Amino acid sequence: MLVVENGTVLRGASLRPERTNILIEDDIIAEITPDRIPGSNRIDASGLMVAPALVNSHVHLGDSVAMDVGDGRPLEDIVRPPNGLKHQILESSPRWKLKVSMKDAMADMMAHGTGFFIDYREGGFSGIELLTEVMADLPLKGMILGRDPAVFDPEASNAEVRRAVRRILQVSDGFAPSGMGEITDEAARIIVDECERMGKVASIHVAEHPESQRRSLEETGRTEVERALDAGFKLLVHLTNPVKDDLEIVRESGASVVLCPRSNGALSAGIPPVKRMHEMGINLLLGTDNVMFNSPDLLREMEYTLKVTRGSTGEYFPPVEVLGMTTVNASEITGGSVIEEGFPADLMITEKLSTDPYLSIINRTESKNIIYLIIKGKLVKR
Numbered sequence: 001m002l003v004v005e006n007g008t009v010l011r012g013a014s015l016r017p018e019r020t021n022i023l024i025e026d027d028i029i030a031e032i033t034p035d036r037i038p039g040s041n042r043i044d045a046s047g048l049m050v051a052p053a054l055v056n057s058h059v060h061l062g063d064s065v066a067m068d069v070g071d072g073r074p075l076e077d078i079v080r081p082p083n084g085l086k087h088q089i090l091e092s093s094p095r096w097k098l099k100v101s102m103k104d105a106m107a108d109m110m111a112h113g114t115g116f117f118i119d120y121r122e123g124g125f126s127g128i129e130l131l132t133e134v135m136a137d138l139p140l141k142g143m144i145l146g147r148d149p150a151v152f153d154p155e156a157s158n159a160e161v162r163r164a165v166r167r168i169l170q171v172s173d174g175f176a177p178s179g180m181g182e183i184t185d186e187a188a189r190i191i192v193d194e195c196e197r198m199g200k201v202a203s204i205h206v207a208e209h210p211e212s213q214r215r216s217l218e219e220t221g222r223t224e225v226e227r228a229l230d231a232g233f234k235l236l237v238h239l240t241n242p243v244k245d246d247l248e249i250v251r252e253s254g255a256s257v258v259l260c261p262r263s264n265g266a267l268s269a270g271i272p273p274v275k276r277m278h279e280m281g282i283n284l285l286l287g288t289d290n291v292m293f294n295s296p297d298l299l300r301e302m303e304y305t306l307k308v309t310r311g312s313t314g315e316y317f318p319p320v321e322v323l324g325m326t327t328v329n330a331s332e333i334t335g336g337s338v339i340e341e342g343f344p345a346d347l348m349i350t351e352k353l354s355t356d357p358y359l360s361i362i363n364r365t366e367s368k369n370i371i372y373l374i375i376k377g378k379l380v381k382r
Contacts, residue, residue, distance in 0.1 A: 009339055021033055048352060082152060180205075202233035
C-alpha cells in the first residue's frame with residue numbers, strides 16, 4: 001500500500017488539475033479522495049504535480065547502438081530494410097553491445113518520466129528475444145512489435161509470409177513492418193489478419209516522406225495511407241505528409257496516429273499537421289522514434305511538438321492536448337495512462353515550476369525535476 005497525498009493531480013481523461021490524495025493497492029489506483037487516507041507508507045506531494053507516467057508510443061531501441069551515425073544521408077539510405085545503414089549496424093554489432101545500449105536508452109526513458117514504451121523491433125525472432133532479456137532487468141513497462149524478413153521478400157509466397165507473421169506473434173505483442181513501400185498489399189492484409197486473429201497490435205509507418213507517397217501513387221494509384229487502411233491497420237506512425245483525402249479517411253477509420261515530430265525534423269521529412277489532425281478528431285500519440293536520431297526523451301518531444309505546431313500554423317495550440325498525446329490518448333493500447341480509480345498505478349510526480357500545470361511539464365521539466373516515478377505501484381525513481 002502507498003499513499004500519495006496533497007499533490008496537484010492531473011486526473012482523468014481530461015487531465016483536470018485537482019488537489020487530492022491517491023491510495024495505491026496491489027499496483028492499482030484503489031481510491032482518489034480529498035479526505036486523509038490512513039497508512040504509514042506515504043509520499044507528501046505538497047507543492048508537486050502528479051501526472052500519469054509518460055507513454056512513448058513509437059521507439060526503436062535497437063539502433064541506440066548507432067547514435068548520430070549517418071546524419072545528413074537520405075532517409076532510405078539509413079533506415080530502409082534490409083540494407084539500410086541502420087540494419088547493417090544492427091547485423092554487425094555484438095549481442096552484448098546491443099543489450100548495453102538498449103538498457104541505457106531504457107534507463108534514459110525512465111529518468112525523463114516514461115513508464116511505458118512501444119518498441120518497433122528489428123531482427124526477427126532474435127531481436128525480440130534480445131529486448132525481452134533487457135526488459136526483464138528493468139521495471140519499465142513495454143510492448144514489442146516485431147517484424148520478419150519474409151514480409152519484405154517479393155518472392156515469398158502468401159503461405160510463407162503467414163507462417164513468418166505467426167512465428168513472430170508467438171513471442172511478441174504485435175507486428176510492425178517498416179512501411180507500405182517495402183511490402184505488398186497482400187502481405188499487409190496477412191499481417192493485419194493474423195494480428196486480429198491472435199489479439200495483437202498491427203502497426204505500420206506511413207507517409208513519413210513526400211517521396212514515399214509519390215512512389216506509392218505512381219506504382220499503385222493509392223497513397224500509403226489508403227493502402228494501410230485498406231489492409232486494416234489501426235495504428236499508423238508518422239503521417240507527416242498526407243495528400244488527397246488521407247486525413248479524412250484516417251478520421252473515418254478510427255485509426256490512431258503516432259507522431260514523431262523531432263525525428264521528422266532531424267530527417268528533413270517535414271512537419272506533421274498536428275493541429276489539423278487534432279481538429280478532425282484523430283487520436284494522436286507521440287513517439288521519439290529512432291534512438292539513432294533522437295534521445296528517447298518525451299519531455300523534449302512534447303516541447304518541440306507544441307512549439308513547432310504553433311510556429312508552423314501561426315495559431316494557438318493547447319498544451320494539455322500535447323500532454324494527452326503522451327498519456328491518456330494511449331490508454332486504449334496501454335490499458336492505463338489515466339489517473340482514475342481502477343487504473344494501473346503508473347505516476348510521474350514532478351516539481352511545479354510555473355502556474356500552468358501543463359506548460360510546467362512541457363516547457364520546464366527536466367529529469368532533475370521528476371521527484372518520483374511510480375511504475376506498477378512501485379517507486380522506481382526517487
